[in-house]
Amino acid sequence: MSTEAGAGEATVVLPRRLALDARVGANKLRQLEVAAAHHVVRISPALHAGRVPVLQLESEAAGRILICPRRITPPTGVAGVILSDGTEADPLSYLEYQDSWRWLAPKPPRPQDARNLPQVCESVIASWEGAFTFREASHSSAGLRTPQLGALHALVGYWTARDDVATIVMPTGTGKTDTMIAALVRERLTPLLVAVPSRALRTQLADKFLSLGLLKDVGCISSSADYPVVGVIDRRIANAAEARELLGSCNVLVATMQALTQAVPEVQATLAEEASHLFIDEAHHIGARTWAEFRQLFADRPVVQFTATPYRGDGRHVSGRSIYEYPLRLAQAAGYFRPISFHPVYEFDPGAADERIAQAALGILDEDVGSGRDHLLMARCKSITRAEHVHALYQSLGRTDAVLVHSQQTQSEQQEAFDAMNNRRSRIIICVDMFGEGFDLPELKVAALHDHHRGLAITLQFIGRFTRTTPDLGDASVVANITDPRVESAIADLYAQDSDWNGLLSEISEGALGRHARRAEFLDGFGESADELPLQTIYPKMSTVVYEVDAARWHPERIGEAFDESKLFAEPAINLRSNVAVVIAFDDENVPWGNVRWLRNTTWHLYLIHYNEDQRLLFIHSSDNRGVHKELAEAVAGAGVSLVGGDRVFRVLGGIQRLVVANLGLKAALNRAVRFTMYAGPDVRQGISDAQLQNRVASNLFGFGYEAGSRASVGCSQKGRIWSYRVAEDISEWTRWCAEIGDKLADN
Known part of the structure; x- marks a missing residue:
């Protein structure tokens, strides 16, 4: 080999190297020898055997490595050979294709040359003894995030006393997968069976288990710990014997729930017998009958369900004991989530709605990219036919680089679309529920909802894709046609499930007229005081008592004087701009059917207080109709208040x-x-x-x-009580009704 001029220095990412590449039946088993890592290397172009232009890399850690455009016989003294795309006339061009680098040599042992796989797995478990450290991340050092530490401590503590189904709720982007890996190594689980809802997530999760995620990089797992043997079920397991051999030959086995539930009963039973633990990712799917039936096979084994939302698709809670829930507001405060701007489109003509949504989303994308943000756009459709129509629409708007992805495409067609996004040949992808649960692409920051989702959990997961934060990325945007009542209902469900979406999802009306614009402005007036109350989903009945006020102003900060503080759900939410306060408090009383002092009936009540300065009237609404709430009126407006009653x-x-x-x-x-x-x-x-x-x-x-x-x-x-059969669509509508009532009361 002859070396040419042009030697220099560069930082490259050498691809991971397998220590094991085997099969049991038709299913793969792999183990890493070395994970992908950055290396500072000396580079120099050379000729291999006088014919093939190669690029030579040298470093103390990696040794001498050749990068070449085609297969060659490794010369003596070379630590490895990597295949790369590029132009042979310019070997330095090989560096531009690091994403596609793969090792030609050395090859991992063939299955027949591999050591006894059960012994390999035992060796891995032995290397994990004392290898895990509860290391917390700080501003100056890497480690586990707060939600990861909390979830892991909760799980380890739970397993000391119980082994039934446990549920861990961690918002998208807070590190569920690394939490699973930490539990695997800390508790030395083997063999662990992991069930996921999709093939894309199966591949992604298996790859993270292979490399132990980020836990070696951040110092939570010792560098001396072996990488696990990871199996993937992507083909049918023939029989119970093969299932037993497969689990006995790996530390972790990852499969889609579809593959598990469609296996013959004897295979399912064997998997349940041989696996030490079952982890279920995206566990809000557990409402599906087949998922629940498979989980039931693990009645005598520990099962842990991980999910970003504790609600199933039908709105019910995920079954199993919830042992840890990390709130959205803390995730946002810690910087794991970026805020989302919700841009509603108002289009009653379904034929024109797609174009309005596309134009709005493209405008946001262009503005983001123009300001230096590396953002991508995803257009979501409900069917392949709809996706093809929307794809043609984007192309007709001049975006001929837009790519289409759906389940009926071949794997190579899908990969070509993903590569176009990764290489930024395209920034627009039209899809049918691809890039769904668990898919990690933080640059997806603009979502165009051409079709609504089937349920709350999916909407949560979808929007969660766009909240992830990385350096140099801006905030996320969601565009949807708000005149579709199903879209509005899905967004309302977000607020109803978790009031923290109040601070995460803000409506950008962009000058649009009508109820939604007024509501957005009204709710904005509450500021941070409404963080714990889902104001968007409070629908008060049109009822009130009215007090005349002789003072020039009201004092909402005194509301607490009228309530037992221990019975308040949260601090009152106060809108000083609109003179409105919202209070939720409870009453409790003895049960009416007996004298059982430790049993109490608890009833939550809503109170709305609104002061109309022009009318000098104080309006009080309450779901508790037993009184006229004079104590509350005097607390906020003084002792001189007078109830409007009589004729x-x-x-x-x-x-x-x-x-x-x-x-x-x-x-x-x-x-x-x-x-x-x-x-x-x-x-x-x-x-x-x-x-x-x-x-x-x-x-x-x-x-x-x-x-x-x-x-x-x-x-x-x-x-003094005044009411209507109407139910307000939001609190601002109730205040407008109060103003109408006040005008009539003042009309002599």
């Missing part, structure tokens, strides 16, 4: 045309034997005679009619 409340009937009274309460002025009479019916006025009305005064009334051309309902009581 004045009947002013709210003003403006109601064609009023039909459905309920009428009458008090007797003279008759002491019958003091109160209640009438109910489709039109009670038609059924009451003048004689029945003599010496009676109206106590309360409820009826239907028309106001401003629309059907309306209204109720009022001399005691």
